[in-house]
Amino acid sequence: MNLEDVFTPALLVDYQRLEDNIRKMAKKAEKNSVSLRPHIKTHKCIEIGEMQLRAGAQGITVSTVEEARVFAEHGFQDITLAAPLCHDKINAILALSEDTTLRVLIDHPKTLEILEKSCRNAETEIQVLLKVDCGYHRAGVDPKSEEAIRLARSIANAKHLHFNGILTHAGHAYGTETVSQIEEIAQQEQKVMVDFASKLERYSKDLCCEVVSIGSTPTCTVSPEFIEGITEIRPGNYVFYDYTQVALGVCEINQVSLSILSSVTSVYDDHLVLDTGATALSKDLGASHLTERVSFGEVFGDYSKGTLNTDLRIASLSQEHGKVTGKPAIVSNFEPGDRMRILPNHSCLTANLGNRLSVVEDDTVKDIWKIWRGRLEPKPISD
Amino acid sequence: MNLEDVFTPALLVDYQRLEDNIRKMAKKAEKNSVSLRPHIKTHKCIEIGEMQLRAGAQGITVSTVEEARVFAEHGFQDITLAAPLCHDKINAILALSEDTTLRVLIDHPKTLEILEKSCRNAETEIQVLLKVDCGYHRAGVDPKSEEAIRLARSIANAKHLHFNGILTHAGHAYGTETVSQIEEIAQQEQKVMVDFASKLERYSKDLCCEVVSIGSTPTCTVSPEFIEGITEIRPGNYVFYDYTQVALGVCEINQVSLSILSSVTSVYDDHLVLDTGATALSKDLGASHLTERVSFGEVFGDYSKGTLNTDLRIASLSQEHGKVTGKPAIVSNFEPGDRMRILPNHSCLTANLGNRLSVVEDDTVKDIWKIWRGRLEPKPISD
Incomplete structure (x- = not known):
């Protein structure tokens, strides 16, 4: 499947970057003779957990009983x-x-x-x-x-x-x-x-x-x-990283493996509307202590080069709308139907909002993985 | 089932308040001879949509194609x-x-x-x-x-x-x-x-x-x-209302039908830790333009009387932890295992984080309803 055929908003994981992040941390643990027990709350994804084990992790860390249950059921x-x-x-x-x-x-x-x-x-x-x-x-x-x-x-x-x-x-x-x-x-x-x-x-x-x-x-x-x-x-977060880690100086933009594919649905003089709101990105403000700029994620300029389009700012999120502000000369370059990739402020909360990860290499979706979000909840009472 | 038997964090909907909210808005629409087409993005719950239709709504409003698909499949x-x-x-x-x-x-x-x-x-x-x-x-x-x-x-x-x-x-x-x-x-x-x-x-x-x-x-x-x-x-929001609506003066606390049942997991000198974090409440700050007080929801004092315990503040949320600050004399009244009910800042985003609504009357869970959260997402690619 091509990236063009994925419905937006979509959670994309860049397979190469994911693998690099997993490998580097495993190597560091091995070199230092410490066990690696990655926190899977970040991804809640069996396939990523298995990659972590194959790379050398000894076990996993979870934050809820439901995460423990799902991963135990899958052999962890x-x-x-x-x-x-x-x-x-x-x-x-x-x-x-x-x-x-x-x-x-x-x-x-x-x-x-x-x-x-x-x-x-x-x-x-x-x-x-x-x-x-x-x-x-x-x-x-x-x-x-x-x-x-x-x-x-x-x-x-x-x-x-x-x-x-x-x-x-x-x-x-x-x-x-x-x-x-x-x-x-x-x-x-x-x-x-x-x-x-x-x-x-x-x-x-x-x-x-x-x-x-x-x-x-x-x-x-x-x-x-x-x-x-x-x-x-x-x-935990290192499998994906995110814009918070970039802002803190922990990683480079092109190490971040999670992004959100988004569609422009409206174009106005000074802003765009995206089909990507708080239910896709989360309202996490990121490393807001470092900047006056409030943006609920950053828009990529060129994804493969790792550049951001800082002329655009995700100024506010409604439930299913993102409002992206910018100067008229910038905004007028877009039209409804255009797509953009967004670097999330906080990968863990963003991944928790989707059910599926589209695993991409360049513009090809090579796999679809399930995100096992959920918690211990009661089953429906029969009437 | 008794409320005590519900795992936390749990989304509770107060049936009586829900019904009152639905009835009042339907009555207002009828009295004014306007059609009522409630926005179901707030609840994404078939049973609540059906209550709205029975009360007189002519149809529904949705914000995503997936919401349209699910409700159409259920006869809307x-x-x-x-x-x-x-x-x-x-x-x-x-x-x-x-x-x-x-x-x-x-x-x-x-x-x-x-x-x-x-x-x-x-x-x-x-x-x-x-x-x-x-x-x-x-x-x-x-x-x-x-x-x-x-x-x-x-x-x-x-x-x-x-x-x-x-x-x-x-x-x-x-x-x-x-x-x-x-x-x-x-x-x-x-x-x-x-x-x-x-x-x-x-x-x-x-x-x-x-x-x-x-x-x-x-x-x-x-x-x-x-x-x-x-x-x-x-x-849309009126079925539940929330603390934002209370702060704006739109409704009273005891009209809000959605609350989150939460457990205290740790007690320290100046704060409590709850098992209720950003994945349960959302990081919505509510009507933050009205107050200097940052709190990711409010803790009920007495739920049935509609009073809040403003000595406690949900000062920060991690993924699965809520940190509730308060004076030592207040905090020391709690111990791990205690439960509290939280009034959410933004019901729509909070409801979107759960899969189930526990429908309560007093301390009895009379039903469990499904929240149809989700979006158009690709199905797993077969190997």
């Missing part, structure tokens, strides 16, 4: 659920863990208590990682606190839980202004974790960390190496 | 596709229109030319509405321009197109600061359309408008009546 046997455990889904997780190695996070004594009780009732055991805050301040115990040690001990002492190690996410890397700031955060992320692992080990041999896991695409991409003691990295 | 026979026509989907539209009354919009001569040609090739005809800009400046011809008359004439003269009338959307009502400003826009919307319809009719009897269609939830809700000459209203 080694999964870390890297979001604070939600009580109502514990039984579903324990059921899944019967046939799959599933690691879960704990960051609160109440959750530990419920998990231990649920395991006891289900007569099963589960691997647990302690979630650590390395500076992002979203979730995770403060590694300097006594509470952190107490919680690690409680996990190790719980009869049905296995203390497997520690895990963090340096999400604050997305708030930086320069690459050297990302490098600093990357060093902080690693040092905090290695120091805390040593502290736990000194405290008790039961608290020896088999897993010391870090991960964010900015920090994993800019770090040339990882210090001794880090055992695992969990980047 | 009278559909207006109220988005600028996208060339690559014209053949799909013409195929659909064989068994369904389908009206499309034109706002550009190039699109008219392509549509006429496609109809000729397919040996079919289609009803066309001219899209008019009543002040929103997103899409639509300027009713004061000669171009507007020319385009109406071209539609009427095209052999395979039937000029059916004119249509507008007062989206600028969402940028207002007071209800009286919405009322002004509502009057403007109606006057612009009635004046333009008269002008067309004076110009030629071929340009007589069978349909003079307006519609936005703010303008349709605040207008007690519609002036002579308006034949149709197309509100």
Whole structure:
């Protein structure tokens, strides 16, 4: 199939760039002797997960029980659920863990208590990682606190839980202004974790960390190496990258593998209307701390050369419309039916809005892959 | 099923409020002798569409070909596709229109030319509405321009197109600061359309408008009546309403029928973490022009009383996490496993992120309805 025959708005993934991104990160992990456990929330796509495993990933990271369920069903046997455990889904997780190695996070004594009780009732055991805050301040115990040690001990002492190690996410890397700031955060992320692992080990041999896991695409991409003691990295976004990563200095435009094919539906004096709105791009503003320019993605000038048409700005999104502003002399070059490719601000949220990825090489669609978006939801009640 | 048994994050629709919203708008349309053609992009739910028809709606409005296809397949026979026509989907539209009354919009001569040609090739005809800009400046011809008359004439003269009338959307009502400003826009919307319809009719009897269609939830809700000459209203959001409508003064909190059930997964000194992120709420900031307070939705204090807990703020959303900030004395009242209900900023985008609506009365789930989100996408290519 040719790209011309794809209905817009369409999610396109550039196969060559995707493969390059997957290969480079796997190579970096191998060179540094750390395990790679990519976060599949970015793509939710079995075929991409399989490419990651073939390139050397040891397992995968997921953010929801539904992602774990779908990937386990497709043969993925080694999964870390890297979001604070939600009580109502514990039984579903324990059921899944019967046939799959599933690691879960704990960051609160109440959750530990419920998990231990649920395991006891289900007569099963589960691997647990302690979630650590390395500076992002979203979730995770403060590694300097006594509470952190107490919680690690409680996990190790719980009869049905296995203390497997520690895990963090340096999400604050997305708030930086320069690459050297990302490098600093990357060093902080690693040092905090290695120091805390040593502290736990000194405290008790039961608290020896088999897993010391870090991960964010900015920090994993800019770090040339990882210090001794880090055992695992969990980047997710790197398979696609996006305009946020470009703006942060993490990657070049022509490394971004995800784009949105869009149609012009109207042309006015000072703006175009696209058939591509908030349900196709998401309302993510990207690295808005770096610029006054509000644009819900960037329009490519020449896709293969990696240039943007910055004379156009995706100024606002309605549900199914995108309004692209520009000077009359620029806008008048377009007419309804023209197509453009858009570099998304945030690939993870954009990919979550489609059901299909069109896999392209140059102008040819070589495959169509399913995006397994969804969550645990009730089935219709019969009448 | 009890509400306690629903996995979070879950989309809840309050049946009583939904029914009230549907009934009130239908009654207003009936009282004013205008047709009601609700925009189903808000809910994409067959059962809600059927409630709207039973309450008196004459047909429905859709924003995508996929919405038209799904609703036509479920027996909806009278559909207006109220988005600028996208060339690559014209053949799909013409195929659909064989068994369904389908009206499309034109706002550009190039699109008219392509549509006429496609109809000729397919040996079919289609009803066309001219899209008019009543002040929103997103899409639509300027009713004061000669171009507007020319385009109406071209539609009427095209052999395979039937000029059916004119249509507008007062989206600028969402940028207002007071209800009286919405009322002004509502009057403007109606006057612009009635004046333009008269002008067309004076110009030629071929340009007589069978349909003079307006519609936005703010303008349709605040207008007690519609002036002579308006034949149709197309509100969409009113079935659910949302916090944007509350902030604009369009409705009260306890008229909003859509909420999100969410679980607390972590508790820290100054914030909570929810299992409800950007993939559940959307990153829509709501009526952000009215306040300095950035919150991706509001937490209910007491749902049945319609009070909000404004001590809590949904300060940021990651993909699957919501970070809710508050003073330590407030936050410490919660523990992991607690649940809360969230009033979404923008119901349409929030509903588009789920596959199921749990239909609730008090704490009982009385039904589960499917949300038909999706778009025309390619099927997997066989190997």
